[in-house]
Amino acid sequence: DLPRFAVHIIAERLLYPMFSHYARQDIDSLRRKYFLVRKIFLPAMLLTSLIIIILADLFFFYLYKDNYHHAMWMTPCLVLMIWFDLLINSMDRVPVALGNSRLLASTWALILPVKIVFAYAGYIYFDLVGFIVGLTVGSITGYLRLTFAARKIGFSALYQDSKYTFVLLIASAGYFSLKKW
Numbered sequence: 001d002l003p004r005f006a007v008h009i010i011a012e013r014l015l016y017p018m019f020s021h022y023a024r025q026d027i028d029s030l031r032r033k034y035f036l037v038r039k040i041f042l043p044a045m046l047l048t049s050l051i052i053i054i055l056a057d058l059f060f061f062y063l064y065k066d067n068y069h070h071a072m073w074m075t076p077c078l079v080l081m082i083w084f085d086l087l088i089n090s091m092d093r094v095p096v097a098l099g100n101s102r103l104l105a106s107t108w109a110l111i112l113p114v115k116i117v118f119a120y121a122g123y124i125y126f127d128l129v130g131f132i133v134g135l136t137v138g139s140i141t142g143y144l145r146l147t148f149a150a151r152k153i154g155f156s157a158l159y160q161d162s163k164y165t166f167v168l169l170i171a172s173a174g175y176f177s178l179k180k181w
Helices: 002-025 027-063 071-089 093-097 101-152 158-180
Strands: none
Touching (some): 027 071, 027 158, 071 101, 101 158
């Protein structure tokens, strides 16, 4: 959860004031800064996510007792959920900077019940894996809500996010294939 916390702090203390400043100038300045910031953020978030996936086994094997070793397979699964939360946190201050705090509030208000319902249903039918998938579905739902709302105001980063998400999925699959092999 550390990457999500770090990005949230950066978004709150750095991005929001910066986006607010450029929103007062003109929307094109804000749009340029927004995509520039994401050009820096997305590779950093991708690298951090991949490092967590790769080092999870070593981390839990050497630092925790045997009864915590299940976290070795859970961590990479949870990284996908956190990835979408990171994407949300990297874009959710733009609507607020533009004076639309309701969009941010409604997005997080949507995420919570979706996570609760899908995590509970997932746990009932598929145990812990289903629970994790349910949490991820909630994060993806919130991400899509925010992305399509941002598209209406000219801040859609779906293409940019899709490229990095694809790289995360392919790199993760490659790592797990090598690990299995």
